[in-house]
Amino acid sequence: MIRLLYLSNRTPTISDEQVYDILVSARRNNPINSITGILIHGGGLFMQVLEGPEQEVLRQYVKILNDHRHSNPQILHISPTNNRIFEKWSMGAIDGDPLQFQYISELRARRLEVIEAKTFTDTMREFVKRLTAAK
Numbered sequence: 154m155i156r157l158l159y160l161s162n163r164t165p166t167i168s169d170e171q172v173y174d175i176l177v178s179a180r181r182n183n184p185i186n187s188i189t190g191i192l193i194h195g196g197g198l199f200m201q202v203l204e205g206p207e208q209e210v211l212r213q214y215v216k217i218l219n220d221h222r223h224s225n226p227q228i229l230h231i232s233p234t235n236n237r238i239f240e241k242w243s244m245g246a247i248d249g250d251p252l253q254f255q256y257i258s259e260l261r262a263r264r265l266e267v268i269e270a271k272t273f274t275d276t277m278r279e280f281v282k283r284l285t286a287a288k
């Protein structure tokens with residue numbers, strides 16, 4: 154299994170309904186492909202974690218790359234893993250607008266550094282905790 158995290162810019166002209174359509178596709182397709190994860194959007198950005206079998210995650214990521222609802226996708230982290238952070242979510246969604254996107258910018262700033270698997274997992278768990286607490 155692998156876990157992949159990327160950031161992209163939401164196409165400014167797309168509506169919230171079109172973002173919702175993404176979730177509908179994800180929730181339809183991801184269980185079939187054993188993919189779980191989370192999609193966070195806000196501040197003109199998407200951040201998504203995809204976790205699952207390597208072939209499935211990469212195949213889905215390639216599809217996502219060509220999607221015109223976003224641009225400039227950048228992989229921030231990719232690593233082999235044995236356990237899922239988002240095991241209950243075929244694709245969790247969080248509208249990050251009211252939240253601070255500081256965490257995400259921090260991750261982006263670290264893009265060129267190697268983020269260790271453990272650091273990443275801890276960061277994501279902490280992130281999810283914050284998001285859940287903010288709800």
Ligand SMILES: Cc1cc2nc3c(=O)[nH]c(=O)nc-3n(C[C@H](O)[C@H](O)[C@H](O)COP(=O)(O)O)c2cc1C
Pocket residue numbers: 161175178179180182183192199201213216217218219220222223244
């Ligand atoms: C930011 C972003 C995240 C996406 N995440 C997923 C996803 O997790 N699963 C998925 O099936 N499609 C996702 N999509 C949509 C895919 O690009 C593509 O439209 C979809 O896989 C096509 O599915 P379909 O052939 O069933 O219509 C995402 C698109 C964007 C822009």
